[in-house]
Amino acid sequence: MDCDVDAINLVVPTSDLHIFDKLKITKDELIEMSNSAVDYCKDHGLTVELSAEDASRSSIDFLRKVFLNAIDQGADRVCVCDTVGILTPDTSFELFNNLRDINAPISCHCHNDFGLAVANTLSAIKAGACEFHSTVNGIGERAGNTSFEECVVAIDRLLPDFSTDINIHEIYNISKLVARLTGVYIQPNKAIVGENAFAHESGIHSDGIIKNSATYEPMTPELVGRTRSFIVGKHMGTHGLDSRLKELGLDVDKVQLQQICDNIKELADKGKTVTDVDLQAIADNVLDINHEDRIKLEDVTIVSGNRVMPTASVKLNVDGEEILNAGVGIGPVDAAINAIKSLEIFDDIDFIEYHVDAITGGTDALIDVIIKLQKGDRILSARGTEPDIIDASVKAYISGVNRLLQE
Numbered sequence: 001m002d003c004d005v006d007a008i009n010l011v012v013p014t015s016d017l018h019i020f021d022k023l024k025i026t027k028d029e030l031i032e033m034s035n036s037a038v039d040y041c042k043d044h045g046l047t048v049e050l051s052a053e054d055a056s057r058s059s060i061d062f063l064r065k066v067f068l069n070a071i072d073q074g075a076d077r078v079c080v081c082d083t084v085g086i087l088t089p090d091t092s093f094e095l096f097n098n099l100r101d102i103n104a105p106i107s108c109h110c111h112n113d114f115g116l117a118v119a120n121t122l123s124a125i126k127a128g129a130c131e132f133h134s135t136v137n138g139i140g141e142r143a144g145n146t147s148f149e150e151c152v153v154a155i156d157r158l159l160p161d162f163s164t165d166i167n168i169h170e171i172y173n174i175s176k177l178v179a180r181l182t183g184v185y186i187q188p189n190k191a192i193v194g195e196n197a198f199a200h201e202s203g204i205h206s207d208g209i210i211k212n213s214a215t216y217e218p219m220t221p222e223l224v225g226r227t228r229s230f231i232v233g234k235h236m237g238t239h240g241l242d243s244r245l246k247e248l249g250l251d252v253d254k255v256q257l258q259q260i261c262d263n264i265k266e267l268a269d270k271g272k273t274v275t276d277v278d279l280q281a282i283a284d285n286v287l288d289i290n291h292e293d294r295i296k297l298e299d300v301t302i303v304s305g306n307r308v309m310p311t312a313s314v315k316l317n318v319d320g321e322e323i324l325n326a327g328v329g330i331g332p333v334d335a336a337i338n339a340i341k342s343l344e345i346f347d348d349i350d351f352i353e354y355h356v357d358a359i360t361g362g363t364d365a366l367i368d369v370i371i372k373l374q375k376g377d378r379i380l381s382a383r384g385t386e387p388d389i390i391d392a393s394v395k396a397y398i399s400g401v402n403r404l405l406q407e
Contacts, residue, residue, distance in 0.1 A: 007047035009079070010037050012070075014063050015054035027062060034066060035073045042074040051079035051109060056087050060098055067102055077105040077131065082120060085113030085143065092120040096127035107131035110146045112138060117146040122154060125162060136178040137186055137193065149175055149192045149224070157219055172225035192224055201231035206240025232279050234268035236261065248276065250283050259286050275370060275381040277399050293402040294319050295345070300394055304332040312336040314394075318345060333393045340397060349401055350374045353381075356389065367392045375404040 012034045013019055019030055034050065041048045050070040055063055067078045080095065087095065087110065099106055108124040110117040110133075121132045138147035149171045155162050175193040179186050188195040198221035200206045208215035209228070221228050230240040238257050241264070245252060252260065263282045264274055284291060298315040312335035313326045327339030340346065353372035369384045369392040382400030386392040 005046070007049070008041050009049045009051055010034070010041065010075075011051045011053050011081075012037075012066060013054055014052040014058040014066050016059075017057065018054050031066060031069050035069055038070050038073040038075050048075045049077045049079055049107065050075045051081050053081050054083040055080040056082040056091075056095065057084070060095070064099065064102070067099070067104070071102070071104045075104065077107060078102065079107040079109050079131075079133070080124070080129075081109040082111055082117075085111035085117060087120045088116060089119045089123040092123040093127040096124045096129050100128040105130050107133060109133040111141065112143040112145060112147075115143070117144070118150045118154060121146045121151050122159065125155070125159065137175055137184065137190070139178070139182060139184050147191075153192050153219075153224060168223060169225050193226075196231075197221075198226050199229045199231050200240060201233045201235045202237070204237065206230055206237050206243070210239050210243055232264055232274040232276070234265045236264065244279065245283060248280055248283075250280075250287070252283070252287065256286050273370060273383070275383045277380070277382040277403050280403055291402075291406055293398075294405050295398050295402055297394060297398055298322070300336055300339075300390065302332045302336060302390055304335070310335040312339040314339045316340065316343070318343070332390055336390050336394050337397055340394065345405075346401065348375055349404060351397070352379070354393075356392075369393045369396045371396045371400060373397075373400045373404060378404065380404055 012030065013023060019025060019027060023030065038048055038050065050067070052058065052063055052066060063080075070078060080099065082092070092108075096106065096108065106129050108121055108129045108131075110120045110124075117138070121134070125132065132146060132151065134146040134148040134151050135144065136148045138144040138150070152164050152166050153168055153171065155164055156168055172193055175186065186194055189197075191197060198217065200209050200216065205216045209217065213220060213228070217228075230236070230244045232241070232244060238261050241261050242252070242257055245257075245260070260283050263286070264279065267278065267282070268274055296317040298317055301313045302310065304310040309328050310330070310332045311326065311328050312332065313324065314336065316323045316325070323343065325339050325343060327335050327342055329335035329338045337351065341349070341351065350373065351371065352374050355370045357368045358366070366385060366387055367389045369389065370381060371393075372379060372381050374380075380400055380403055382396045382403065384392040384394070384396030384399065386395060
């Protein structure tokens with residue numbers, strides 16, 4: 001073929017709805033078109049998979065007829081598509097089990113309209129499907145498709161008779177890469193790769209995890225390239241809090257630990273997200289520790305508009321020395337951060353996450369910015385709250401960097 005491919009997926013609608021209302025042809029005409037397409041592709045040396053669109057709403061007898069005709073014409077494998085996601089695990093198993101005798105590899109293609117794509121795929125595999133279609137992070141039409149990472153890990157951990165030979169240790173890195181490149185972000189509570197998948201806040205859960213991680217985790221986070229974290233919040237117990245404080249390099253006694261815990265719950269009860277910088281500030285106050293910030297912002301000036309490249313100039317005091325610097329970016333916040341982080345002191349600090357919320361309504365809303373920074377193996381969150389999004393972002397960034405530099 002001119003486009004230099006070696007395989008093709010041919011999509012053929014098989015439900016009455018699609019044949020009569022969409023294509024407006026007869027079933028015999030559909031089979032003729034399907035056979036002709038398979039013939040053409042095989043004549044050009046291609047591996048052919050024939051996918052039955054809307055198979056889950058098709059007559060099983062007609063579906064079988066389409067598949068057998070395609071196989072007779074040389075199709076290498078066939079695929080059952082749950083195009084609108086109406087299968088359940090039970091009906092998925094029944095459908096694929098009824099096609100088990102077809103003499104060709106069968107794959108499944110599930111949609112997630114009712115949140116059952118992964119469950120339906122696992123049922124299809126148990127009923128005889130030897131391949132499945134999936135997408136990283138489950139991205140796809142409407143509610144998405146079978147989530148690659150969820151399905152692969154579920155097969156590895158829950159279906160001992162099956163294997164994908166996929167290196168699941170790299171799954172989290174792939175997920176983050178796809179999210180970054182597509183701009184489709186991962187929901188925090190998403191299984192396997194979500195921010196909260198291995199995060200624990202409840203005091204009972206945290207205590208159990210510290211004693212034996214199997215108490216509240218079905219697998220270790222390291223298995224999929226993750227690390228465990230303890231969320232600082234109003235449901236946190238002293239065991240989880242003590243573990244988090246030790247990660248920040250702080251040792252406290254029982255009285256101090258309880259006081260820090262009480263202060264955190266008081267802050268969280270006001271609806272605040274407690275960041276690592278908040279936690280460290282609370283701990284410093286209880287422990288009567290005074291940290292001198294190495295970096296102080298003296299001034300930030302932004303030039304931005306629809307006809308100019310956003311540009312920022314900053315005046316910083318770094319270890320007592322006044323430094324002037326400038327930077328550009330795709331927006332004023334990006335320009336301001338670039339002006340700061342281009343300095344040598346920021347070289348080994350990575351900016352890994354940025355989140356912004358308007359706390360109050362209106363154009364004069366109070367802006368709450370929460371960021372995550374990384375220095376080596378240490379990851380830290382910080383907050384900036386100001387009426388201006390640039391000031392809030394810069395404040396959060398410098399606050400986080402100052403904490404990371406306190407070693």
